[in-house]
Amino acid sequence: MTSLAIISLFVVTILAIEAKIILRHLGPPPDDAPNRKATRAPVWQTISQRVDHFNPRDTRIWAMRYISNDQFFEAGGPIFIYLGGEWQISTSSLTTGQIFDIAEQHKGYMFYTEHRYYGYSYPTVNMSTENLKYLSLDQAIADVAYFIQYVKANIEGLANSKVVVIGGSYSASMATWIRFKYPHLVNVGYASSAPVRAVADFYEYYEVTDHNIGLVSQQCLDTIAEGISQLEVRLEAEGGITEMSERLYTCTTIQNIEPFRSFLFNIAIAEIFAGLVQYAGPTSIQDDCDQLLGYSGDSLDKLIEYIRAYYGNDCIDDYDEFISQYSAVENTNDAWRPWLYQTCTEYGYYQTTTSNYQPFGDTFALDFFVNMCTDLFGQDFGNQILDTGIIRTNIFYGSLTPEITKVVSVHGTVDPWHALGILEDLNPLAPAILINGTSHCADLSSIRDTDPPQLAAAKRRVQELVAEWLA
Numbered sequence: 076m077t078s079l080a081i082i083s084l085f086v087v088t089i090l091a092i093e094a095k096i097i098l099r100h101l102g103p104p105p106d107d108a109p110n111r112k113a114t115r116a117p118v119w120q121t122i123s124q125r126v127d128h129f130n131p132r133d134t135r136i137w138a139m140r141y142i143s144n145d146q147f148f149e150a151g152g153p154i155f156i157y158l159g160g161e162w163q164i165s166t167s168s169l170t171t172g173q174i175f176d177i178a179e180q181h182k183g184y185m186f187y188t189e190h191r192y193y194g195y196s197y198p199t200v201n202m203s204t205e206n207l208k209y210l211s212l213d214q215a216i217a218d219v220a221y222f223i224q225y226v227k228a229n230i231e232g233l234a235n236s237k238v239v240v241i242g243g244s245y246s247a248s249m250a251t252w253i254r255f256k257y258p259h260l261v262n263v264g265y266a267s268s269a270p271v272r273a274v275a276d277f278y279e280y281y282e283v284t285d286h287n288i289g290l291v292s293q294q295c296l297d298t299i300a301e302g303i304s305q306l307e308v309r310l311e312a313e314g315g316i317t318e319m320s321e322r323l324y325t326c327t328t329i330q331n332i333e334p335f336r337s338f339l340f341n342i343a344i345a346e347i348f349a350g351l352v353q354y355a356g357p358t359s360i361q362d363d364c365d366q367l368l369g370y371s372g373d374s375l376d377k378l379i380e381y382i383r384a385y386y387g388n389d390c391i392d393d394y395d396e397f398i399s400q401y402s403a404v405e406n407t408n409d410a411w412r413p414w415l416y417q418t419c420t421e422y423g424y425y426q427t428t429t430s431n432y433q434p435f436g437d438t439f440a441l442d443f444f445v446n447m448c449t450d451l452f453g454q455d456f457g458n459q460i461l462d463t464g465i466i467r468t469n470i471f472y473g474s475l476t477p478e479i480t481k482v483v484s485v486h487g488t489v490d491p492w493h494a495l496g497i498l499e500d501l502n503p504l505a506p507a508i509l510i511n512g513t514s515h516c517a518d519l520s521s522i523r524d525t526d527p528p529q530l531a532a533a534k535r536r537v538q539e540l541v542a543e544w545l546a
């Protein structure tokens with residue numbers, strides 16, 4: 076008893092000095108369903124890819140990781156490729172979930188490819204800005220094109236197989252775009268929560284967040300908004316900075332000037348609510364609102380308690396620490412440096428407080444994110460590269476109106492990303508499904524008894540469409 080108490084005290088002391096930037100998880104939520112039917116452990120392999128698919132004089136190669144599972148496969152059956160996006164691949168997506176279930180229905184061969192610069196798939200020895208020029212959508216989908224060619228040529232029984240690409244979140248955009256760009260290699264696309272429209276100021280993100288918190292509890296939304304506004308006032312008041320630094324437990328004293336201020340309101344605070352809504356299960360928003368409203372005191376007191384509960388024993392880091400952490404060029408499986416590079420050069424997607432219909436006042440504007448690009452990647456990276464890249468992405472890949480067939484686009488109304496997605500049928504062979512009341516990539520898990528009826532129906536509809544298009 077006594078020794079246990081001492082041990083926990085010790086642990087708390089160690090944790091208490093740890094600084095923390097807790098960043099929102101990227102990509103689809105991890106699938107938490109049990110491995111129901113997997114009878115075989117998926118196999119890890121690598122394939123050689125060129126560093127630069129677009130320069131014939133550059134012959135350098137690197138090893139891209141992928142996972143395969145052939146437990147359902149019968150010769151001639153289709154190929155199902157789950158596309159890795161801005162995260163590290165793992166075997167669970169080939170042992171459970173919607174992709175696994177669909178592969179079973181068609182006796183298909185399952186693969187999961189890792190996106191260059193994420194996980195442990197590194198085209199270059201480090202992620203210096205110079206080397207990151209090989210991180211682009213064009214290169215990444217060319218990797219997949221070569222991958223398809225390779226498995227068809229090298230695995231017995233696949234030579235004439237049809238190919239289905241599946242993606243979640245950014246990799247769902249990739250699924251749409253691969254089918255669009257390489258229709259001779261890919262027969263069917265299934266895009267779960269694809270943000271296909273690139274845009275610098277993605278102010279709609281926090282509008283959707285606001286709307287969905289408000290649907291659950293207007294009082295909760297009002298408390299967040301009022302707490303934020305009280306925090307802004309406190310930071311201007313005599314002694315307020317010291318008091319708020321202590322109560323929020325920031326690692327360094329708050330600097331109420333840019334970019335520190337935007338960082339505090341955005342990365343340290345608003346991101347908690349973004350994560351809550353983006354990965355909301357059926358009761359998570361309600362549960363967190365109950366928690367927030369259950370604290371005593373005024374709105375600011377409640378908000379601070381809620382934020383502190385989220386960080387646990389960790390202090391809240393500041394902008395300088397963030398930049399220093401993500402300026403490090405060593406290859407690592409932390410997705411934030413490569414993902415921020417992609418946003419700075421191809422997509423934007425910056426979730427600002429430009430709109431009035433969100434609870435965070437006007438505490439983080441587009442400039443904050445653009446300046447972050449400069450601080451992370453150098454002077455060249457700013458508005459011009461961002462704007463050029465966004466226009467290029469939309470021109471090359473068709474934004475909300477790509478000319479595609481046999482691609483299904485699925486979104487949930489709770490998911491803030493649906494605002495950048497294809498929400499209406501483009502044509503009879505490019506249908507859109509908008510699920511009322513679910514969030515990011517909810518349709519990628521297996522059909523379950525606990526699914527709301529409209530979610531189960533959407534999953535079944537996807538299965539029917541894939542079957543139709545493979546027939």
Ligand SMILES: *[C@@H]1O[C@H](CO)[C@@H](O)[C@H](O)[C@H]1NC(C)=O
Pocket residue numbers: 199200201202203206404
């Ligand atoms: C990154 O890698 C390049 C080679 O691609 C090398 O020249 C450079 O020194 C490395 N940078 C750092 C900071 O390690």
Ligand SMILES: *[C@@H]1O[C@H](CO)[C@@H](O)[C@H](O)[C@H]1NC(C)=O
Pocket residue numbers: 511512
């Ligand atoms: C979505 O669901 C909510 C609550 O379940 C309901 O009130 C609303 O009418 C639904 N919207 C549509 C378009 O079906």
